[in-house]
Amino acid sequence: MRTLHEWLDWQEKLHLSSIDLGLDRIRVVAERLKLLNLPFPVISVAGTNGKGSSVAFLHAILSAQGYKTGAYTTPHIVDYNERIAIAGKPLSDESICQAFEKIDQARGDTSLTYFEFGTLAAVLCFVEQQVDVAILEVGLGGRLDAVNLWDADLALITTIAIDHVDWLGDDRETIGREKAGIMRANRPAVCGEAIPPKSIATVANELGANLFQYTQDYSYSIHNNNWQWKGFGIEYKNLPTPALLGEYQYQNAAMVIAGLSRSCIQVDESSIRQGLQTAHVAGRLQKLQNSPEILLDVAHNAQAAQQFANFLQKNEIKGKTRAIFSILCDKDLESVVLSMRSIVDEWHLIALNDSRAIPIKQLESQLNQLGLQTVSGYNDFADVLNSVKSVSSPNDRVVIFGSFLVVSGVISVSSG
Helix, strand or coil: CCCHHHHHHHHHHHCCCCCCCCCHHHHHHHHHCCCCCCCCCEEEEECCECHHHHHHHHHHHHHHCCCCEEEECCCCCCCHHHHEEECCEECCHHHHHHHHHHHHHHHCCCCCCHHHHHHHHHHHHHHHCCCCEEEEECCCCCCCCHHHHCCCCEEEECECCCCCHHHHCCCHHHHHHHHHHHCCCCCEEEECCCCCCHHHHHHHHHHCCEEEEECCCEEEEEECCEEEEEECCEEEEEEECCCCCCCHHHHHHHHHHHHHHHCCCCCCHHHHHHHHHHCCCCCCCEEEECCCEEEECCCCCHHHHHHHHHHHHHCCCCCCEEEEECCECCCCHHHHHHHCCCCCCEEEEECCCCCCECCHHHHHHHHHHCCCCEEEEECCHHHHHHHHHHCCCCCCEEEEECCHHHHHHHHHHHHC
16 A cells, blocks of 8 residues: 555646646545535635634634534645644544545546545545534635535635635635635625625625625624624623734634534534634744744735734834745745835745745845845755754744745754
């Protein structure tokens, strides 16, 4: 039998392109595996930023209520196994490989992408291990994403920003329409953004979905060390501060509370309170150490970078701020780095081992053209991390962002 690494390497080469949106291929294989009609409710999460955090809140709250959750997320930070978790624990290599074997046997001559293999494996394992609720994070877009093969009993849509323009479009209205494709007729959907694209409500009307929106149907307010949520005739006062850092996490948590309150899944206030305090997700405003403070965030688009910058500005330090940074070529480099221009004193660049990465010399040139001070590029994560630590005083801060691959690389060497 193939190892997990061998399976993944083979999957990357199986299909003609790594991204090939559409539901026809995965539907054929899912039908052969008898996975089209699932024995548990499905919560689908779409959006540009905040999906992973929302999945974390959902899992924590539902687990506190006693539900056995299956959570499918993407991409992973360090290990592929992170993508498929049951009751909060990543699946073993053996379980994933067994699922891949069954999928390969069932697919016949149907070609599947890397992401489609993973999505089918997750749902197959959720069925076999009899989860109570499945939480599925959309990989790209929504309408044509593999996750959308299954009807969402609850659809959650986080913020909408410009990203993945080659596949989703280059304006919020077009992108919002794609994300909104996860909604279903006569089923609840919640949009967590204060001023979302109008296309989301348009699609909800077209599909006959029951759409609930932040500010219109529910609200929240923050008061010092606690906050309150209100909507649908329900009010939760003095809620604990979310365990996930960043003021935008209130928005994600509020959306999750709204969604669960409208869904067929019963949760009580004590589970909500417990879940808010125990939610965890790697790579989102994750602190590796103090003195100097080292913060990781997977901010890789303009909206996420601005949110990261807002957090850093509200939590100022006395010393310098140094960045360990790199980014992929399909991202808006200028918008991302300019969001951090007033905060970062030095930019330490790291080469990424990915065909989509901007070459280190080109990256350095582009940052210099934007008037940013860069330090010679590095080819090794341990080298760049040790170098930045060596020149940082206890009052300094190190921020690591720009791509999931940057965060993954630093976490791998710091934990290893």
